[in-house]
Amino acid sequence: MALPESITDATGNWPEGRLVALEVLRERYPDFLWTGLISPTNKPPFALVREVGFEGAWAQDRRFKREFFVSIETFTEGLEYDVEAPQIHRAAEDAFTRAAFGNEVVGGTAWLVDYELAEPARRLYDWASATGPVQTADLPGNWTRWHSLHRIEIKRSDIGPHVYDY
Numbered sequence: 001m002a003l004p005e006s007i008t009d010a011t012g013n014w015p016e017g018r019l020v021a022l023e024v025l026r027e028r029y030p031d032f033l034w035t036g037l038i039s040p041t042n043k044p045p046f047a048l049v050r051e052v053g054f055e056g057a058w059a060q061d062r063r064f065k066r067e068f069f070v071s072i073e074t075f076t077e078g079l080e081y082d083v084e085a086p087q088i089h090r091a092a093e094d095a096f097t098r099a100a101f102g103n104e105v106v107g108g109t110a111w112l113v114d115y116e117l118a119e120p121a122r123r124l125y126d127w128a129s130a131t132g133p134v135q136t137a138d139l140p141g142n143w144t145r146w147h148s149l150h151r152i153e154i155k156r157s158d159i160g161p162h163v164y165d166y
Contacts, residue, residue: 015109017068018051020154021096023107025049028095032088044077044143047088052149067153069118074146082123085146089121096150110154119149 018036025034025047033046052071072092076085099106100115124145 014066014156015107015154016051017066017070017152017154018049020106020110020112021051021068021070021150021152022049024095024099024112025092027106028098029091042075044075044081045084045088046075047092048073048075065113065153065155067151070150070152072148072150073124074121075143076146077140077143081142081144085123085144086121089146089148092148092150093117096152100152105157106154108157110156112152113155114151114153116151117148118151119147121146121148 022034022036025032033042034049035042035046036049038048048071050071050073052069072089074085074088076088096112096115099112103111106112124147
C-alpha cells in the first residue's frame with residue numbers, strides 16, 4: 001500500500017459501507033453479478049453498487065456506528081427488462097432487511113444493525129435529465145437502467161481502538 005502507516009493507523013478498521021453492502025448482496029445471491037465497477041465485459045443483468053453522499057446523513061457519535069447511503073443501479077435488457085429490474089431491487093431490499101435482523105457479522109468486519117429504503121426503485125431515462133443530457137446516454141438501445149437508494153447502518157465487529165482511548 002502506498003499510504004504511510006500513520007494514515008492507515010488513524011483511520012482505524014472501519015469497513016466501507018459499499019463493501020458491506022456488496023458482501024451482503026453477494027452472500028445472499030451468489031449467482032447474480034453485484035459489482036462496484038462496470039467493466040466492458042459486463043452483460044445484463046447486473047447491478048452496480050456504490051456508496052453515495054446524502055444530505056442530512058450525520059451521526060452524533062461515530063465511535064461505534066456509522067450510517068451509509070448505498071445506490072444500486074441495475075442494468076437489464078430484452079423484452080422483460082421492466083419486469084426484471086424491479087425484482088432485482090426488491091431482492092436487494094430483502095437481503096438488507098434480513099441482514100439487519102439477522103445479527104450476523106458481515107464479511108468478518110461489521111454488523112448491519114439498521115436498514116431503510118431511502119428511495120424506491122425507478123427507471124432512469126438515460127437520454128436527458130432536468131439539467132440536460134446525461135453522461136450515460138450511450139447505453140445500448142435495448143438496455144434499461146433502474147436506480148434505488150438504501151440507508152444502512154453498521155457497527156464494526158471489533159471494539160477498538162477508539163479516539164477516546166488516547
